[in-house]
Every structure is written in structure tokens, then in C-alpha cells.
Amino acid sequence: MTGSERPPRTWWLSTWTTRRWLQVGAAVSLAVLALLGVTGAWVLARTESISRDLVDVRSPALTTAIRLESALLDQETGIRGYGITGTVDFITPYQEGLAEQKTSIAQLTELLADDRAGLDDLKTVQDAVDKWQERIARPIAAAPTGSPSPLATERAAEGKKAFDDVRAALTAQQERLRADRVRARDDLMATMALRNVVFGAAAILIVVLTAFVFEGLRRGITRPLDQLGADARTIADGDFDHPISPTGPADLRRLSGEIEFMRRRLVRELAFSEEARQRLDAQAADLQRSNAELEQFAYVASHDLQEPLRKVSSFTQLLQRRYGGQLDTRADQYIAFAVDGANRMQVLINDLLDFSRVGRMHNTHQSVDLDKVMERTLSALSVGIEEAGATVTHDPLPTLVADPTQMGMLWQNLIGNAVKFRRPGEAPEIHVTAAREDELWRFTVTDNGIGIAPEYADKVFVIFQRLHTKDAYSGSGIGLAMCKKIVEFHGGTIGVDTDHQDGTRIAFTLASEPPASPGPSTLPEADRSGTEQTR
CATH class of the missing domain: 1.20.1420 (A middle domain of Talin 1)
Incomplete structure (x- = not known):
């Protein structure tokens, strides 16, 4: 045979x-x-x-x-x-x-x-x-x-x-x-x-x-099914190398073969997953090292760079006060450029530090009454609001579980932008709404300012992007990028309502409670191809 x-x-x-x-x-x-x-x-x-x-x-x-x-x-x-x-x-x-x-x-x-x-x-x-x-x-x-x-x-x-x-x-x-x-x-x-x-x-x-x-x-x-069940339980207990022995009639043998094929595929997938996990662990270690380096950079920027920058700013200002008008016009212009550059560098460093701290240093979630946060924000911006003759109104705002510092930064940037980017000769009118949508709260900040063109609706949330020169409107181009990071960290989304024509409307959502895994908070890459381009 x-x-x-x-x-x-x-x-x-x-x-x-x-x-x-x-x-x-x-x-x-x-x-x-x-x-x-x-x-x-x-x-x-x-x-x-x-x-x-x-x-x-x-x-x-x-x-x-x-x-x-x-x-x-x-x-x-x-x-x-x-x-x-x-x-x-x-x-x-x-x-x-x-x-x-x-x-x-x-x-x-x-x-x-x-x-x-x-x-x-x-x-x-x-x-x-x-x-x-x-x-x-x-x-x-x-x-x-x-x-x-x-x-x-x-x-x-x-x-x-x-x-x-x-x-x-x-x-x-x-x-x-x-x-x-x-x-x-x-x-x-x-x-x-x-x-x-x-x-x-x-x-x-x-x-x-x-x-x-x-x-x-x-x-x-019964006996083939018992054998198949015992093999399946052995595999379920973690012994994935245990083979399935086909026994019994042809259909049960085919079933055993299919389960054996599934077991082998699971073994391959587990091996692949283990390899991916190891790579992910390595990437996580690299990311941890990168975060440590970023924190070290933030420490250096907040301490070591601030001191020489203050010296540069102080001496250039002193030079401007003492020798202003004594030199020729070009020298006065150079001194003014140096003073302005030092001041802008100090503002950029402070804004960048605030941006990097979102989700790292400010992460104390608690019950936050947004009405009170709005009152504190309006109080902090009272000088700018009075100078612009702005009117700020808002609907009753809810109480959420969030980080109070980040909520203050969110309102301050949104209200501050609405006041800053106003139409010449027209008093700003700003209104904030809040409405419940399933598990989220939807907010809008509407103004009657200069507005944002639809083609720039996404770019305004990229760090260091500006739509206007620094001479027209002051700022570092980090405000809306920081708002996006704060909103996503609290489980929401933010964007420009392109259907609104008369001014600007920023719409965003926030969760009633912080998510288990906060939204993306990575540092958006700056688009430096155009000089001084976003809000």
C-alpha cells in the first residue's frame, strides 16, 4: 500500500x-x-x-x-x-x-x-x-x-x-x-x-x-467536539502554539482545519503585533526622550534665553533713549529695528512657552463655571475692550469638567482676536453662544470684524501663520493654534464657519468631561514659506 x-x-x-x-x-x-x-x-x-x-x-x-x-x-x-x-x-x-x-x-x-x-x-x-x-x-x-x-x-x-x-x-x-x-x-x-x-x-x-x-x-x-473545545480552551488560555487535531466526521474535520488555519493566522498576527509593539515601545522611548529634550528646551528658553534677551532689549532701549536724535536718521532707524526685534522675540518666546505648556503643565481638570471664566477674561481684556468701544455679550454658559487655566486662555485668545481684528471706524460687536449637542457642548464666537476668507479657514489654526503684517495687526500668530490645541485636548474640534459672511464666526465643541485620551496636541508645523501670514 x-x-x-x-x-x-x-x-x-x-x-x-x-x-x-x-x-x-x-x-x-x-x-x-x-x-x-x-x-x-x-x-x-x-x-x-x-x-x-x-x-x-x-x-x-x-x-x-x-x-x-x-x-x-x-x-x-x-x-x-x-x-x-x-x-x-x-x-x-x-x-x-x-x-x-x-x-x-x-x-x-x-x-x-x-x-x-x-x-x-x-x-x-x-x-x-x-x-x-x-x-x-x-x-x-x-x-x-x-x-x-x-x-x-x-x-x-x-x-x-x-x-x-x-x-x-x-x-x-x-x-x-x-x-x-x-x-x-x-x-x-x-x-x-x-x-x-x-x-x-x-x-x-x-x-x-x-x-x-x-x-x-x-x-x-460529542468526543470530536469535546476535543475541539479542549483545544480551543487551551489556545484561549494563551498556548497559541497548541495545534488543533482534526477528528470525527468530514465536516467536523473541516471545522477543525478552519480553526487551525485561524490559529496559525492569529499566531502570525500576534508575532506581527509583538514586533509592532516593540517598534512602538522604541518610538515611545524616542518620543519620551524628545519630550524630555523639549521640556529642557522650554526650561532653557524660559530661563537662560530670557536673561540675555532682557539685556539686549534693555540696552537697545537705553541706546535709543540716550542717543536718539544725536545720530543720523539711518542710525535711529537701526536702533528702532533692534528694539522692536528684541521685544518681538520676547513676546514670541513667551507665547511659544505658553503653547508648549498646554496639556503638560496645565492639566488639572475640575468643575469649571464658564460664566465665571468669561467674567475674568472680560476683566483682563477690559482696557482693550474700552479702547475699541467693543460690546461683548454671551448666552448662559455651562459648567464643564476642564482645566480652568486653559479655559481662560481659550476665551482670552478668541475674545482678544475678535476685538483686535475689527473693521476700521466700526465698534466691535461680539456674541458668544452655547448649545448642547448629544454628549458635547457647541460654542460659537461671532464678531463683525474683517472676517477670514474661506481659503484661509484651515491655515489660521497653524502656528506662526498670519494673514496680515505685524504693522497692521500685532501678535505672534500663535493664538488660534493654541485655541485648537486646548479644544482638542478637551475632546472637541474647532473651525471657522465659512457660511457666516458678516465678520468672523469661530465654532468649537467641548466635552462635558475630559476624554480618556485627550485629542491631538502635537505642535503644528509652521509654514514659513510666506512671511508673516496668519491671524
């Missing part, structure tokens, strides 16, 4: 599906049960037939034959007494015997209609009775009453012989009927014994068949 060949037993065990096993098992079970049913029905029918023949034919026939014999004996006794004495009283038993004889013969004829031998015996009895009645009974009965009949004396020997023939015929008939009844009773007992055997065997076969069915289900379905 070659390696590719399979023994016959292995072939049909491995190719039959569970449905095929169940179909074959059900067919065999039905065939066995049908055979048992047919056999049991035949045995019951046979028992009923024999019992009916015994009760309705054999026993009544024998009883009727005995009554016929009794009727003939009554006739013989009555004729013999009438022939000897001539007394009319002896005629009555004879006549009653005739009537009983007629009834008995009619019943026997009906009962033995299907019994040829029984009818032959009955005919023999009738012939013998007819002969005796013709030669003896009727002639003597016809003799006058009151005196003995001479015919009785003359035919005494003949009458005795004729009635002995009747007795012999009756005896033969009754013996046959008794033999038939005994045979029927024996057949009934044998059939009943066969019935008991058949039904006992049927019960045993049903028990055996049930045992085979349960054992087949256990070996063919």
Missing part, C-alpha cells in the same frame, strides 16, 4: 459528514424498527386469527357436536320407549330431539363452512342419522299409540346396529373436532410464545440500537 492510499475504513470514516452519519443511522434505525414492526404486526395478527378460530369456531363446533349427540340420544330413547310401550309421552323427547338436531346441524354447517374435513364428518353423521330415522325412528313413531309396536321388536337388532353407526359417526366427528381444537390451542400457545419472543427481541434490539446511537454520537460527534 502506497503512502497516498487509505484503508477502506479510514476512507469512509474521513469522508462521511455528520449529516451523512445521521442519515445512515436514521435509515438503519428506521429499517430495523420497520422490520420489528412488521414482524410484531404479523405475530399479533396470527395470534388474533388463531384465537378467533379457537373461540369462535373450534370450541363452539365441539359443543354443538355434543349437543347434537345429546339430541340423537334423546331421539333414540324416546323411540325405543314408544316402541315398547306405545305411550305417547315417549314421543315428546323424540320430537324435541328432532328440533335440536336440526338446529345443531345448521350451526355446525355454518361453523365448519371453511373446514372440508369437518363438513365430511358432519355428512357422515347425517347419513347415518337419516338411515336410522328412515328404517327405525319414523316407522315406529308413525305406529298407533296405546300398544307396543311390533316393528320395534322385529327391527330391534337392525335398529341397534343403525344407531351404533350413528354413535360411531358422532364419535369420529367429536374426536376430529377435539383434535382440531387441541391443535388450534397448541398453535395459539406457540404463536403467543413467538409473540413474546418477538417483542422481547424488539425491546432488546431497541435498547441495543439506542446504545449504538448514543455511542455513535459520542464517538462521532
